[in-house]
Amino acid sequence: MVVKETERLYKSYLNITNSRWEYGNSVLYRMCEEEPEHKQIDVIVGKIWLIGRSYAAAIERRKNAVVVGDDFYYDVVAPKLLEIGSELDDRITRLRKSKGLVLDDIKLVLSTHKFLMDIFYELTGLEKRSLASKYLHFHCPEKFFIYDSRARVGIGKLVKRPNKEILTDVSDYDPEYGDFVCRVLELQEYLDEQLGVYELPRKLDGFLLTAIK
Template sequence: MLKAGEELDMRINELKKYDTITIDNLKEIIDTHLFLTNVFSDISGHNNRSLASKYLHFHVPNMFYIFDSRAIQGAKSYVMSDKQLRASLAPFGDKEYIELVIRLFTFQEHVKSQFGMTVTPRVIDSFLLNY
């Protein structure tokens, strides 16, 4: 368990060097989420992707979307999934979290291109909670 904690700290510190989610760091984000989900699974025997996303969002709020039912529902209502991006990320993470990340990253990029604004995962999460 100590080794997992050290690796998690290293991964979190690596992700803190980024200001925002980009196409270039998506694999690292997805992989870190899968790593922590697996650690939680080893401890509890349950798939805790939601807990992993909340933990990582707390430590690196600009880099992780929160996985919960409202976010999933809202993301599906607003954004189509990108099949090419899904295929490129599939080897690096959990299928369900990847699906959410693709939709919310696509939404984030759309807002940036249409309105010149970079929205954070926290802003997107607040928007989806009010959906």
């Protein structure tokens, strides 16, 4: 259920002219557009390093660190992503080629997020839910909603008791991210029906961040 204040808050958000981080984000989008695959160690390191550091979700933040500094990226992270690269690339390619909406690809979206989150857990001992969503978002901007603590608070204020019926047919997903996606999809549908605007994940992320202020 979307709260009544949402329409007013959204219209206020549209009146805000703010291009902060626009160029920086465009660099990250272009990087993943030009190098979407996981076949070269330097490319893998560059992507996970720049996205993670830019979005306060660095993969080197972990439990019981043994390998530190640059060595962790090159000796631990990159080899693992290289190992699972063919499956990750297949998932990303299928989503990038799909002309459907997030809802149409919900099984693959949620299972891919869970797949990468599990890999990150294996590497760090932490649930890198946020990093997985952000990393995948820059590879598939129209399919993955950006999750972090601020977005979670924002959507929690706007959407109460979300309809989770779409999750009944999804066997492999992270419950927290699944709940988050259900809420954002409900918000997306509300804006489409009430205001005639179908907003993509990037725009919705900006709106959620203003909702917590």
